[in-house]
Amino acid sequence: MSIIVQKFGGTSVANAEKIARAARRAIKAKLDGHQVVMVVSAMGHTTDELVALARQVNPNPPRREMDMLLTTGEQVSIALMAMAIEAAGHQAISFTGGQVGLITDSAHTKARIRTIDADRIHKELKAGKIVIVAGFQGITSDGAITTLGRGGSDTTAVALAAAIKADACEIYTDVDGVYTTDPRLVPQASKIDQITYDEMLELASLGAGVMHSRSIEFGKKYNVPIHVRSSLTDIEGTMIVAETAGMEEIVVRGVTLKKEIARIVLVGVPNKPGVAAQIFARIAEHNIVVDDIIQNVFDKGQEANIGFTTSLVDFREAQMVCEALAKEMKLRAVETDQNIAKVSIVGIGMKTHTGVASKMFNALAKAKVNIQNISTSEIVVSCLIDAKDAEKALQVLHAAFELDKRGGK
């Protein structure tokens, strides 16, 4: 008998009707002969409401207590889900993260999973029950309640699937799969049938929502096939799997756009060992998330410009930190640009196909999009461009790599 993990996000359990719908889906899988484990998130906007409540009481709430507060959201969902399944005449049992022995480290609000006790779940599955587990949460080895950070319910689902050796992990969401690009920006975007963990990781880190990176890392590490699909239809979604022969025939799997980026450049930095380290250590101290790093050496190697991109959210603080640094280090200037976007193409096919990057640059050139910076990894090419060209760039790249035709294949 195969085991399936089904994960339902907040929008899929937002009210009694949607909970009943999710319950029916789990029951159907059970009647089809599977053992079923559900992982559920907090209902709709519950988490946001709890955060707002906390801020009323304490503008800077302790992380341990924040976890104590937020985990109630998923606990409400699992209880209601179990009730819904029982109402439909099937047996169910709900568990908090702590109750299934989902042990984490003690980094409250962003804890990492250490172990999961598979026996408890197997015992209830063997007893014929649908097992419902609260997403997003765990406990430390000494019993403190923790949460796994943003997208934590996906991580719970995939980690559970790995721990109980599930045959598949289905992620139910309000879209019907992973798309070649954002359909709101490119109407020709098409659903991807199969994608590798590595490609999906890049898409996630480049801002394509759908799933959180850490859950995909778990899937890759333990080789859990992940099926991202709609909670509203029975259409097959997107399978996230290990690379198999033939998958690299599609050179580019998807195209992403990241907006609201700013660039900060320190001008005239002495080009000697340790300077870059000094600069980025200071930036890290302020918890500023750096995206790309850009360095150009000039003046016969005497001086360099060192720059980086960051989200607009962190921009003001990053600017202050850099200006203070520039003063201390007696640099020539700090230049900033708050109108930056990044377009990227992602595909494992790049590893074996040549001319992919130049095809990207050509397409952008033809559309008169100026490239300000280029960065590459094994399966990604990214270009920084002016924010005003962002949507146009995305569209021309989607067309250039014929993703409107390929996604659905």
Next chain:
Amino acid sequence: MSIIVQKFGGTSVANAEKIARAARRAIKAKLDGHQVVMVVSAMGHTTDELVALARQVNPNPPRREMDMLLTTGEQVSIALMAMAIEAAGHQAISFTGGQVGLITDSAHTKARIRTIDADRIHKELKAGKIVIVAGFQGITSDGAITTLGRGGSDTTAVALAAAIKADACEIYTDVDGVYTTDPRLVPQASKIDQITYDEMLELASLGAGVMHSRSIEFGKKYNVPIHVRSSLTDIEGTMIVAETAGMEEIVVRGVTLKKEIARIVLVGVPNKPGVAAQIFARIAEHNIVVDDIIQNVFDKGQEANIGFTTSLVDFREAQMVCEALAKEMKLRAVETDQNIAKVSIVGIGMKTHTGVASKMFNALAKAKVNIQNISTSEIVVSCLIDAKDAEKALQVLHAAFELDKRGGK
């Protein structure tokens, strides 16, 4: 250093402002040199809202899942309370029932406490923290989440106070103490300064809200002084204590009224051993709560009328059960009355004073209130009367025993 347990009910933590107020009270006790443990209920109407949500999903939700659902209410409160105390610059730590090792039996929705792990609490108190414990909840020895039933937070507070050998247990509520009777019905009602556990138990079982019986039983068993007081003022409330010399000088401590009672009488029951047992076994099978039992023998001891009172909530089902019984046993009739009330006087002084019951009957007679049935225990005399006379009876008894003058002494 003395230890104080402070329990705050739902109305005392209904919003951010009230939570902050409760936090200040705990901090004040800490600054006064006490070690402080807070027990908190769910905010305002949270529990009712969760029950309504459950009913939307399942009209008859499984008890285990109901407990899973409802315990989130207190968990929200403890997290917010800890945040509020930290916001005021003091150290706090919150615990669920499970986290402080409040082990119960597995009777979901009405579990009974078996043990409490005092060490965990003592450790945090010694570290200088205000410890905040979720009321109403516990876990079974194999980790299932349970609740203690109505008034469970009071029980948590008193049981915790006993377990950690607290010097006092303060129950903060929206009234300023226990009254001689319901002030909404008798404006002359006055606050009682001191009352014995036994008297308080009788008041609770006779429908005087304030505290739940089980918490008072705990207080009595472990001799925990309980102080019922207002969360809005600093006025001393009512001390619930063991009987001490002089307390029985006040013959009647309080007068109660229970309304919405129905009486059902099985007419013409054969007067032989085992018949009453048979009848009440059947009633118990249907979980109908029987209040008073009334039996009259007539026809030279050949036949009897066997009756009982029950709440209007259980009346319809009780009537159906009795009519089925009457048919099986070929009884003459089932008579019912849905307009019954019960007035009672309560006081340990009755044990040593005579003429108390006759004073009660005289007062009712003078007010032309007909007594339909009388029941007594060591410290209580109760009369069943017509519901239309209920308030009048309460008022004349309150006046007859001069409770308007005595309560405050």
